[in-house]
Amino acid sequence: MKLGVFLPNGQNGYILSKSSPQFVPTFEHMLAITQEAEAVGLDFILSMIKFRGFHGATGFWDSCLDSINLSAGLAAATKTIDLYSTVPVLGIHPAVAARMIATVNDISKGRSGVNIVTGWNKPEYAQMGLWPSADYHDRRYELTAEYISIMRALWRDGRVTHKSDFYQLDDCECFPTTGRDIPIVCAGQSPKGVKFTAQYAEYNFVFGGPDKLRRIAQPVLEESARLGRKVGTLALVTIIAAPTDAEAEAIWRDLVANVDQEAVMNVMRSASMDTNPDGTSKHFLEGLNAPVEEGNMTFMGFPVIWGSYESVARQMLYQQRHSGISGMLLTFVDFVAGVRAFGEHILPLIRAEETRAAA
Numbered sequence: 536m537k538l539g540v541f542l543p544n545g546q547n548g549y550i551l552s553k554s555s556p557q558f559v560p561t562f563e564h565m566l567a568i569t570q571e572a573e574a575v576g577l578d579f580i581l582s583m584i585k586f587r588g589f590h591g592a593t594g595f596w597d598s599c600l601d602s603i604n605l606s607a608g609l610a611a612a613t614k615t616i617d618l619y620s621t622v623p624v625l626g627i628h629p630a631v632a633a634r635m636i637a638t639v640n641d642i643s644k645g646r647s648g649v650n651i652v653t654g655w656n657k658p659e660y661a662q663m664g665l666w667p668s669a670d671y672h673d674r675r676y677e678l679t680a681e682y683i684s685i686m687r688a689l690w691r692d693g694r695v696t697h698k699s700d701f702y703q704l705d706d707c708e709c710f711p712t713t714g715r716d717i718p719i720v721c722a723g724q725s726p727k728g729v730k731f732t733a734q735y736a737e738y739n740f741v742f743g744g745p746d747k748l749r750r751i752a753q754p755v756l757e758e759s760a761r762l763g764r765k766v767g768t769l770a771l772v773t774i775i776a777a778p779t780d781a782e783a784e785a786i787w788r789d790l791v792a793n794v795d796q797e798a799v800m801n802v803m804r805s806a807s808m809d810t811n812p813d814g815t816s817k818h819f820l821e822g823l824n825a826p827v828e829e830g831n832m833t834f835m836g837f838p839v840i841w842g843s844y845e846s847v848a849r850q851m852l853y854q855q856r857h858s859g860i861s862g863m864l865l866t867f868v869d870f871v872a873g874v875r876a877f878g879e880h881i882l883p884l885i886r887a888e889e890t891r892a893a894a
């Protein structure tokens with residue numbers, strides 16, 4: 536099972552609650568999490584980008600460290616873990632992004648990857664005058680396909696000519712080339728997002744409870760197989776583990792009881808502007824009253840896997856077998872302690888079961 540950590544480089548991480556740890560992200564904190572993840576043997580970290588927070592009593596995501604710059608710093612201070620930077624297609628020109636990622640690739644000696652985001656949240660980009668047009672929600676994957684082909688050409692050949700409605704590049708240069716294919720992941724869950732991911736990405740991120748997971752993982756696997764490609768699917772989850780089930784349950788119940796309703800409503804307002812059907816925005820709207828196992832909005836719609844260490848390991852293995860996913864992207868309540876406990880108590884159980892099953 537491929538395992539990574541979704542770094543909480545936006546304020547307060549991924550929990551919209553007055554009783555979760557309150558923090559403004561710092562490099563020091565992100566480095567501590569990444570070094571812990573590397574030490575316990577996780578495969579990768581991924582950081583996010585948000586240009587406008589969701590406010591509320593907790594100031595949810597109001598501060599956010601830039602993802603690519605953060606990866607550059609982490610690259611210099613780590614040795615083996617892969618570093619995925621989020622590239623926002625509306626915020627950075629593809630030739631500039633290609634150079635920034637090539638730089639992280641050099642610093643990390645070949646450990647950089649890209650999480651490509653099309654931008655679902657209009658206020659974030661409209662505040663900078665960067666929301667392109669009224670039909671952008673519907674055309675965002677079209678633009679992103681061109682964006683990726685430009686970056687890939689520059690990483691491979693160091694030059695590209697590309698003329699379209701979206702981009703005008705005339706013998707554009709970008710050296711040094713990367714000398715390796717930079718892996719690209721995408722998190723589109725809408726039908727358009729799935730089609731796009733199957734065609735262009737190496738991994739797809741999905742989120743949903745155990746049954747939904749199977750339903751949403753399959754289309755990417757089928758569509759990519761039809762195109763002769765292999766695209767892995769990683770489930771995004773929050774881990775709440777403790778010595779006993781009761782202790783873990785008390786933690787999530789307290790977080791839900793203290794939900795930051797104003798911040799949740801602000802996420803809802805943005806999600807309801809999204810006209811691209813059946814994607815993440817719909818999942819957010821459904822998450823207002825969903826059980827935590829299915830993706831409640833207290834946890835930004837991420838399903839919670841909770842319980843004793845043994846129970847969490849068992850549930851993770853079950854979900855993988857049941858849905859055909861290739862791994863998971865993990866978030867925690869307290870990230871440094873959470874990653875350490877995961878490495879100490881849960882990961883050995885998962886690896887032992889994998890070894891047993893392989894034999």
Ligand SMILES: Cc1cc2nc3c(=O)[nH]c(=O)nc-3n(C[C@H](O)[C@H](O)[C@H](O)COP(=O)(O)O)c2cc1C
Pocket residue numbers: 541582583584585621650651652653654655656721722723724725726727728729740741742771811813814815816864
């Ligand atoms: C693991 C993961 C990471 C994401 N990171 C970001 C991010 O950093 N910034 C952002 O604007 N959107 C981010 N998103 C949102 C997606 O990129 C995508 O825009 C969203 O899922 C909507 O696409 P859809 O309508 O096709 O589902 C992320 C989603 C997931 C699941």
